[in-house]
Amino acid sequence: MSWDNNGGRQQGPWGQGPNTPPPPDMEKVFKMARDKFGGNMPGGSMKAWPIMAGIAFLLWMSTGIYVVGPDEQGVVVRFGKYVQTTKSGPHFHLPFPIETVYKPKVTQVQRIELGYRTRNRSSIDVPVESLMLTGDENIVDIDLTVQYRIKEAADYLFNVHNPARDKHKMVRNAVESAIRQVIGTNEIDNVLTFGKDRIQADTKMLTQAILDDYKSGVHIMSVQLQNVAPPKDVIHAFKDVASAREDRERAINEAHAYANDILPKARGEAARVVQEAEAYKAAKEARSKGDAQRFLSLLTEYEKAKDVTRTRLYLESMEEVMGNANKVIVESGNTSDILPLLPLGGLGGMRTGSTPQNAR
Numbered sequence: 001m002s003w004d005n006n007g008g009r010q011q012g013p014w015g016q017g018p019n020t021p022p023p024p025d026m027e028k029v030f031k032m033a034r035d036k037f038g039g040n041m042p043g044g045s046m047k048a049w050p051i052m053a054g055i056a057f058l059l060w061m062s063t064g065i066y067v068v069g070p071d072e073q074g075v076v077v078r079f080g081k082y083v084q085t086t087k088s089g090p091h092f093h094l095p096f097p098i099e100t101v102y103k104p105k106v107t108q109v110q111r112i113e114l115g116y117r118t119r120n121r122s123s124i125d126v127p128v129e130s131l132m133l134t135g136d137e138n139i140v141d142i143d144l145t146v147q148y149r150i151k152e153a154a155d156y157l158f159n160v161h162n163p164a165r166d167k168h169k170m171v172r173n174a175v176e177s178a179i180r181q182v183i184g185t186n187e188i189d190n191v192l193t194f195g196k197d198r199i200q201a202d203t204k205m206l207t208q209a210i211l212d213d214y215k216s217g218v219h220i221m222s223v224q225l226q227n228v229a230p231p232k233d234v235i236h237a238f239k240d241v242a243s244a245r246e247d248r249e250r251a252i253n254e255a256h257a258y259a260n261d262i263l264p265k266a267r268g269e270a271a272r273v274v275q276e277a278e279a280y281k282a283a284k285e286a287r288s289k290g291d292a293q294r295f296l297s298l299l300t301e302y303e304k305a306k307d308v309t310r311t312r313l314y315l316e317s318m319e320e321v322m323g324n325a326n327k328v329i330v331e332s333g334n335t336s337d338i339l340p341l342l343p344l345g346g347l348g349g350m351r352t353g354s355t356p357q358n359a360r
Helices: 026-037 044-062 153-159 169-183 188-192 196-213 232-304 306-322
Strands: 065-068 074-078 081-086 089-092 099-102 110-114 116-119 122-125 131-133 139-150 218-229
Touching (some): 081 153, 110 116, 110 169, 139 188, 139 196, 169 196, 188 218, 188 232, 232 306
Antiparallel strands (some): 131 139, 139 218
């Protein structure tokens, strides 16, 4: 990469001279040496020339000594071509104009603003940068701040076009491209509410990928959304939508609270009914098994003595049926003078109009 010469002095990528002292004025050096040594040295001024030339050469070589600060990287170029990058500490390069060293600050954190500019503690909106289109075709106003630093000094010096004129322009363009792409894949509800952290992370990752593709030598440290809001012209409508959304969330929360209250009761009632059904089922099964076993026992006894078993079963049945029945007992032999009468309600414990279960 080459750059302009202004007034015979070589300029660097920032439009200023290199961070090295200018070469000595050889004519002044020779004159000073001649005035000091020319009249006192044997053989006159001709013998002083080698000494003066040696002194001038040493002075010229001394201009190649340079020190790189702890927050800098030294980038050495030879006739405008990159040679090497040096770390902090003292170093030496071939004197000007053969080699030149540039020392950009690589640990300094730089900050850019997208969508707004801060002037005298006040914020100025930049709509051409801040207005963006979401994935559901809504417009949103976004302001963000980006912090970055130089990670590769040589790439930053020689792969970024004219960093002296606008050192933030390349990073700002990359960030704007990335944030517009990320916002274009998200719906406006996600952008305005719970999706901000994900948007910041995606924007940072995409910006870094763009800068790495161009070998810019820049490292993105953070991307922070400062303001995310609807455009001013429709902000009242968005507030109404937000209010409706809050009402919806409140209704949903109330429904969840009601469900949390009623569901445990319903589950408990269902468990009780199931347990009762299980108990009824167990009782019925046990009774059925007992009745079956009793029937089989009676069958065994019946096969052994049919008449006796039949008579016993008859008597037991009559005892069970007649035990609680209302009875009228009439002695035999004196029934001719008795008028048969249906005692309507006359029998104790019978309802009016009922028929006696047994009378003889």
